[in-house]
Amino acid sequence: MSENTWHGIIHATLKAHDVKLVPYVPDNVLRPLIERIHADPYFTAFACTREEEAVGIAAGAWMGGMRAVVLMQTSGFATLANVLASLPVPFQIPVLLLVSERGTLGEFNIGQALVARTMRPVLDSIAIEHHTLTRLDEVEFTVDRTIRQAVATQQPACLILSPLLTGRKVFK
Amino acid sequence: MNNQPATRNTAKPVARFDITQRLVAKLHHDEAVIGGIGHTNFDLWAAGRRPQNFYMLGSMGLAIPIALGVAIAQPQRRVIALEGDGSLLMMLGCLTTIGARQPENLIIVVMDNGTYEITGGQPTASSQGADLAAIARGAGIANSAWAADETHFETLVDQALATPGPHLIAARLTQAKPAGQTERDPAQIRDRFMRGLGTKG
Numbered sequence: 577m578s579e580n581t582w583h584g585i586i587h588a589t590l591k592a593h594d595v596k597l598v599p600y601v602p603d604n605v606l607r608p609l610i611e612r613i614h615a616d617p618y619f620t621a622f623a624c625t626r627e628e629e630a631v632g633i634a635a636g637a638w639m640g641g642m643r644a645v646v647l648m649q650t651s652g653f654a655t656l657a658n659v660l661a662s663l664p665v666p667f668q669i670p671v672l673l674l675v676s677e678r679g680t681l682g683e684f685n686i687g688q689a690l691v692a693r694t695m696r697p698v699l700d701s702i703a704i705e706h707h708t709l710t711r712l713d714e715v716e717f718t719v720d721r722t723i724r725q726a727v728a729t730q731q732p733a734c735l736i737l738s739p740l741l742t743g744r745k746v747f748k
Numbered sequence: 749m750n751n752q753p754a755t756r757n758t759a760k761p762v763a764r765f766d767i768t769q770r771l772v773a774k775l776h777h778d779e780a781v782i783g784g785i786g787h788t789n790f791d792l793w794a795a796g797r798r799p800q801n802f803y804m805l806g807s808m809g810l811a812i813p814i815a816l817g818v819a820i821a822q823p824q825r826r827v828i829a830l831e832g833d834g835s836l837l838m839m840l841g842c843l844t845t846i847g848a849r850q851p852e853n854l855i856i857v858v859m860d861n862g863t864y865e866i867t868g869g870q871p872t873a874s875s876q877g878a879d880l881a882a883i884a885r886g887a888g889i890a891n892s893a894w895a896a897d898e899t900h901f902e903t904l905v906d907q908a909l910a911t912p913g914p915h916l917i918a919a920r921l922t923q924a925k926p927a928g929q930t931e932r933d934p935a936q937i938r939d940r941f942m943r944g945l946g947t948k949g
Binding site for chain 1: 782802809810821844848941
């Protein structure tokens with residue numbers, strides 16, 4: 577059984593669904609998950625130069641028979657509207673996105689706060705299923721069901737990690 | 749020419765549809781081909797439908813990342829990305845990811861006509877000094893070369909299909925209209941491609 581942390585539960589749930597490939601753009605909140613994944617030889621994980629690139633890699637891997645999850649932070653998600661609307665959505669490729677949410681609940685950078693407001697409207701406008709993880713006791717259920725639905729419906733999905741869950745440090 | 753590697757300046761401009769046909773004719777092991785947007789994938793389509801071809805519609809610049817994903821998922825299959833110069837310039841960083849990972853089964857073919865041809869022929873940086881094969885070498889893709897002419901292009905393709913990659917082959921193109929136009933049915937394109945890769949029954 578996995579350690580009872582958000583990153584321990586997500587790590588175990590990804591494995592339970594055969595998600596093996598993890599292209600990511602680094603983020604400090606995601607660091608414990610990234611470190612776990614790098615330490616586990618089950619996964620192939622590497623940093624990409626842009627989030628768009630990582631989405632392309634995940635889409636190609638799915639078509640080649642390997643499941644992937646793309647890790648990024650909010651500002652990186654904001655670069656993705658074009659590729660989401662022209663690759664995974666119309667081609668029906670279940671690319672899984674995991675976004676650590678900056679820009680709210682103690683943000684110190686106005687740019688992050690503004691860009692964060694674009695995320696959910698973009699997801700809603702191109703009909704991408706998304707859920708915000710706020711509680712530890714709901715992480716396994718939500719991640720599990722989101723992956724199942726993405727695969728079954730052949731559509732991308734996005735999981736947002738709220739500071740309520742990750743306890744991101746605030747600026748003092 | 750035999751003693752000096754070709755550069756963009758010395759490479760003979762070749763016709764995109766002609767070299768696309770020459771490339772496809774060499775694919776005998778169900779190699780996957782990812783066609784980047786625009787005339788690059790129009791000519792791939794016109795060169796003959798193969799279930800192992802994926803035709804992008806939008807997501808400019810992602811032919812190489814998509815090919816890398818396929819190459820990671822299927823290490824026994826060779827995967828070829830066909831990408832235009834304008835598209836590659838939009839996603840140059842992906843060459844450094846390839847350089848860092850060194851996928852042995854990945855081949856990149858850059859179709860460099862020096863222009864954004866489909867939008868009216870505006871010049872790209874590659875027609876003004878940017879050497880995409882040199883950039884790829886600098887990114888860590890040591891086997892990056894300009895095709896001096898059609899015959900040399902075929903030689904480079906033969907080498908890339910026979911030796912561990914990653915490989916990058918850059919071809920300088922003449923200005924030419926594409927020989928066809930890809931059908932725009934993304935779900936069907938993806939479904940056929942997955943059947944061609946054996947990932948959907």
